[in-house]
Amino acid sequence: MSQHLPVLIVVVPLLLAPLAALVGNWKAAWIVAAAASWWAFGVSIALVRRVLAEGTISYEIGGWAAPYGIEYRIDLVSAFVAMIVATIGAVAIIYARTSVRAEVSEDRGALFYSAFILCFTGLLGISVTGDVFNIFVFLEVSSLSAYALIAMGQDRRALTAAYQYLIMGSVGATFIVIGIGLMYSMTGTLNIADLAERLPAVADNRTIPVAFTFLTVGITLKLALFPLHLWLPNAYTYAPSAVTAFIASTATKVAVYLLLRFFFTVFGAEFSFEQMQLDKVLMPLALVAIVTMSLVAIYQDNVKRLLAYSSVAQIGYMVLGISFASVLGVTAGILHLFNHALMKGALFMAMGCVMYRVGSVRLERMKGLGKKMPWTMAAFVGGGLSLIGVPFTVGFVSKWYLVQAALERGMWPVAAVVMFGSLLAVIYVWKVVEVAYFQEADPDDDIREAPLGLLIPTWALVIASFYFGIDATTTADIATRAAEVLLGVGP
Amino acid sequence: MIALGLFNYWAVILLMMVGFYTLIARGNLVKKLIGLNIFQTSVIMLYVSMGKVAGGTAPILVEGAEHVVYSNPIPHVLMLTAIVVGVATTALGLSLVVRINEAFGTVEDDELRDESL
Numbered sequence: 166m167s168q169h170l171p172v173l174i175v176v177v178p179l180l181l182a183p184l185a186a187l188v189g190n191w192k193a194a195w196i197v198a199a200a201a202s203w204w205a206f207g208v209s210i211a212l213v214r215r216v217l218a219e220g221t222i223s224y225e226i227g228g229w230a231a232p233y234g235i236e237y238r239i240d241l242v243s244a245f246v247a248m249i250v251a252t253i254g255a256v257a258i259i260y261a262r263t264s265v266r267a268e269v270s271e272d273r274g275a276l277f278y279s280a281f282i283l284c285f286t287g288l289l290g291i292s293v294t295g296d297v298f299n300i301f302v303f304l305e306v307s308s309l310s311a312y313a314l315i316a317m318g319q320d321r322r323a324l325t326a327a328y329q330y331l332i333m334g335s336v337g338a339t340f341i342v343i344g345i346g347l348m349y350s351m352t353g354t355l356n357i358a359d360l361a362e363r364l365p366a367v368a369d370n371r372t373i374p375v376a377f378t379f380l381t382v383g384i385t386l387k388l389a390l391f392p393l394h395l396w397l398p399n400a401y402t403y404a405p406s407a408v409t410a411f412i413a414s415t416a417t418k419v420a421v422y423l424l425l426r427f428f429f430t431v432f433g434a435e436f437s438f439e440q441m442q443l444d445k446v447l448m449p450l451a452l453v454a455i456v457t458m459s460l461v462a463i464y465q466d467n468v469k470r471l472l473a474y475s476s477v478a479q480i481g482y483m484v485l486g487i488s489f490a491s492v493l494g495v496t497a498g499i500l501h502l503f504n505h506a507l508m509k510g511a512l513f514m515a516m517g518c519v520m521y522r523v524g525s526v527r528l529e530r531m532k533g534l535g536k537k538m539p540w541t542m543a544a545f546v547g548g549g550l551s552l553i554g555v556p557f558t559v560g561f562v563s564k565w566y567l568v569q570a571a572l573e574r575g576m577w578p579v580a581a582v583v584m585f586g587s588l589l590a591v592i593y594v595w596k597v598v599e600v601a602y603f604q605e606a607d608p609d610d611d612i613r614e615a616p617l618g619l620l621i622p623t624w625a626l627v628i629a630s631f632y633f634g635i636d637a638t639t640t641a642d643i644a645t646r647a648a649e650v651l652l653g654v655g656p
Numbered sequence: 657m658i659a660l661g662l663f664n665y666w667a668v669i670l671l672m673m674v675g676f677y678t679l680i681a682r683g684n685l686v687k688k689l690i691g692l693n694i695f696q697t698s699v700i701m702l703y704v705s706m707g708k709v710a711g712g713t714a715p716i717l718v719e720g721a722e723h724v725v726y727s728n729p730i731p732h733v734l735m736l737t738a739i740v741v742g743v744a745t746t747a748l749g750l751s752l753v754v755r756i757n758e759a760f761g762t763v764e765d766d767e768l769r770d771e772s773l
Contacts, residue, residue, distance in 0.1 A: 305741045312752070316752055331749050336676075342738065343699055353728075
């Protein structure tokens with residue numbers, strides 16, 4: 166049994182997804198979805214522990230040996246990303262029970278949970294597979310179900326947001342397939358480890374740089390790196406709250422993982438950063454994303470949209486870390502992947518609580534909520550502090566590593582931009598805090614604290630974001646070792 | 657002559673650009689989806705051309721027929737998956753368009769933008 170865990174983390178949820186649709190009743194479907202998420206959560210923890218103890222796990226599907234069969238290959242990076250996805254999924258499903266009931270009509274409940282499990286499965290699949298075409302298939306599984314989930318938002322603009330995401334996401338995925346096809350035509354293999362071995366011999370050919378370019382554009386589209394982020398703000402704003410919280414903290418993170426996997430493992434850091442000079446593209450884009458998207462966030466009246474723009478800026482931080490192509494930089498990127506998942510999950514969940522009670526997340530409707538929904542707004546402040554990067558929060562840990570990585574390269578202006586980004590975060594977080602705590606509420610409406618079913622998952626993430634901010638040794642250690650695996654240094 | 661010999665690939669590039677252009681330039685949501693479809697189909701052609709070996713046949717073992725040249729079946733099989741993905745994407749896209757039409761009364765991009773404000 167335990168040697169089959171690498172595949173069971175994907176297969177069990179995949180089989181439970183149609184079951185959730187078939188049971189028909191939303192309560193039963195929720196139980197199925199919760200079982201799938203918590204199963205994957207348990208397995209992902211077991212996988213991380215095993216990888217830490219024994220090193221990379223290789224699993225041959227159906228007993229067909231790699232590179233001919235499909236191999237599931239789990240190294241520390243895959244295990245860590247799978248754990249992030251599974252953790253957020255396990256928390257989000259608890260949250261969804263109350264939130265989705267309020268925001269999605271009951272007859273669609275079962276289908277909602279079925280799509281939720283599929284999206285979850287796809288994201289897990291991307292992180293554990295060792296086959297590039299398998300990555301594309303899982304990418305489409307997760308994306309297609311994500312489009313459907315977003316379209317279930319209450320606002321009719323959710324439909325146009327989902328359509329826009331569908332068009333841009335499909336273009337991104339198609340670019341990735343073109344890149345994979347061109348690599349296959351030069352090497353005749355789809356296995357990641359095998360590709361990494363064979364690519365250097367044919368890298369002088371023009372086909373490989375073209376494949377590299379297609380993959381870069383495709384992945385950055387999925388990643389929502391500025392200026393390919395246009396699908397993200399609408400999708401996050403109009404999706405049901407539970408979906409926003411789940412997708413914001415997992416989908417783009419898995420795209421960051423793809424970036425790491427392709428550029429470091431498949432092509433190798435030397436080809437990506439010295440021959441193709443990827444850092445000269447990624448670093449300016451990341452810096453522009455951090456500054457401009459934080460500025461745009463300041464001018465938003467809808468808090469979910471504000472957080473969405475802030476997400477694009479935060480993706481800038483992750484990509485910035487990766488663009489240093491040093492152990493410290495990649496460590497910062499991977500750490501921020503985990504940290505941002507926690508804080509953005511908490512923030513979007515807090516907004517879901519507001520949505521549940523107030524029915525809107527526009528700033529003018531949030532006056533005086535600090536008194537009426539103290540726990541919800543306290544959670545928002547907790548997540549907001551992390552977003553700014555105040556000490557003793559996870560945001561501080563990742564920024565600390567990021568600034569160190571910049572200074573290690575002697576790029577103090579880059580470090581300054583990171584600091585400036587934090588300053589902008591102070592402004593947009595304060596904007597919400599000011600309205601919620603310092604403006605008088607309308608005395609007529611009667612708004613109570615959000616139910617426990619929403620508060621407990623929200624606070625679980627807030628507490629985690631403080632816990633890993635105070636004691637970052639576990640996460641920083643895993644991230645450093647993962648970065649060493651990617652860059653091929655160390656054990 | 658080499659340019660003519662790569663006829664398939666010229667067709668791939670043409671289809672890809674036609675599809676991509678339609679996807680970007682057209683304002684009608686259904687036309688955009690058709691563009692996306694053409695774009696994805698060009699990739700299918702790219703893979704199939706890649707797997708074809710000149711003079712090769714389908715990779716089926718037949719008794720007595722030795723030293724037969726086979727085409728590479730893997731890219732062809734991969735495209736079965738891509739076709740399924742393409743169909744699913746189109747179906748989902750079209751159903752979204754139907755619901756957009758119900759909710760907004762239009763499927764034109766510029767009118768939708770005015771409606772959304």
